[in-house]
Amino acid sequence: GQNIDQPTEMTATEGAIVQINCTYQTSGFNGLFWYQQHAGEAPTFLSYNVLDGLEEKGRFSSFLSRSKGYSYLLLKELQMKDSASYLCAVRKTGNTGKLIFGQGTTLQVKP
Amino acid sequence: EADIYQTPRYLVIGTGKKITLECSQTMGHDKMYWYQQDPGMELHLIHYSYGVNSTEKGDLSSESTVSRIRTEHFPLTLESARPSHTSQYLCASSGGGGTEAFFGQGTRLTVV
Numbered sequence: 001g002q003n004i005d006q007p008t009e010m011t012a013t014e015g016a017i018v019q020i021n022c023t024y025q026t027s028g029f030n031g032l033f034w035y036q037q038h039a040g041e042a043p044t045f046l047s048y049n050v051l052d053g054l055e056e057k058g059r060f061s062s063f064l065s066r067s068k069g070y071s072y073l074l075l076k077e078l079q080m081k082d083s084a085s086y087l088c089a090v091r092k093t094g095n096t097g098k099l100i101f102g103q104g105t106t107l108q109v110k111p
Numbered sequence: 112e113a114d115i116y117q118t119p120r121y122l123v124i125g126t127g128k129k130i131t132l133e134c135s136q137t138m139g140h141d142k143m144y145w146y147q148q149d150p151g152m153e154l155h156l157i158h159y160s161y162g163v164n165s166t167e168k169g170d171l172s173s174e175s176t177v178s179r180i181r182t183e184h185f186p187l188t189l190e191s192a193r194p195s196h197t198s199q200y201l202c203a204s205s206g207g208g209g210t211e212a213f214f215g216q217g218t219r220l221t222v223v
Contacts, residue, residue, distance in 0.1 A: 033211055042201060042214035043154070087154065089212075097142055097161065099205070099212050100170065103153035 004102035006088050011108045012078055020073045020105045022088030030097065034062050034073045035087040037104065043087055046073070075107075083109045114138050117202050117215035124192055124222055132187045132218045134202030143185040144203040144212065145169070145177060154201065160185060192222040 003025045012018040024032070031050040035043035047055055049064035049071060061074040073086055085104040092098045115136040124130055136143065145158040146169075156169030160179040174196070175189050185204075189196055199219050205212040 042216050045211040045213070048211055097205070098156065098159055098169075099144060099203070100156060101146070101154040106151075 004088055004090055004100065006086075006102045006105045008103065009106045009108070011110060014078055014080060014109055014111050016078050017074065017076050018078060018107065020075075020086050020088075020107065022071045022073070022102060024069050024071070024088070024090050024102075026069075026090050026092060026100075028093035029066065029090060030093040031091040032062075032064055032071050033089040033091065033099070034060075034071075035089060035101075037085045037087060039084075046086075078109050080109050080111070083107060115202065115204055115213050115215045117200075117218050119218060120216060121219050122221070124220070126191075126193055126222055128192050130189050130192055130220070132200055132202075132220070134185045134187070134215055135183050136185075136204040136213070136215075137183060138204060138206065138213070139182065140204035140206045140213075141182070142205045142212075143179065144205075145175075145185070145187050146201045146203065147171060147173065148199045148201060148217075150199070158187065192220075194222045196220060197222050 005023045034046040037043040047062035054063045059076045064071045085106050087104045088102040118133045141162050143160045146154040147157050148154045155171035157173040158177040160166045199217050201217045202215040203212040
């Protein structure tokens with residue numbers, strides 16, 4: 001089976017940096033994805049990690065440690081529009097490549 | 112922009128009716144998924160397919176069924192809708208390897 005844990009809610013200030021953590025336990029790991037989802041909308045892809053280390057993409061970075069079953073998403077220079085849910089998802093190994101999501105972290109950015 | 116489409120966007124239907132939610136993608140992706148999501152809650156995988164004529168149940172039990180006769184099409188059917196089926200249904204697809212999944216805009220279903 002698999003278990004993916006994220007904090008339920010976080011609050012941060014505009015212009016600041018926030019780190020959203022994700023821990024996972026899964027039988028078979030083939031990559032970790034981060035998605036952003038605004039209320040009432042579909043999730044949109046942010047980042048992908050399959051090897052250990054940091055992936056940077058503009059204001060967003062994502063880190064993975066496979067041995068610890070741990071990832072984080074780092075958001076810099078927060079903007080009001082970054083208020084959304086951030087979903088951690090794990091892809092399983094094998095031909096099926098099932099994509100399983102955590103419960104998501106709702107981030108509120110305040111002025 | 113992702114080429115994956117769901118119809119209808121919104122559906123209000125009476126109890127006992129049969130409904131089919133449509134999902135199509137033009138990216139040639141092998142893998143397709145159906146997720147169920149209640150407002151403010153997590154995405155639950157209810158069905159997935161890794162190719163034509165291959166479908167499997169997801170981690171959340173669902174009374175719905177799916178079919179995958181063509182690569183681009185992955186419809187979801189409820190034979191007899193009930194109020195407990197009220198939810199948002201999101202379809203997604205992905206290619207091979209480490210490619211990300213792209214989501215459709217979702218179908219918000221209300222059963223009255």
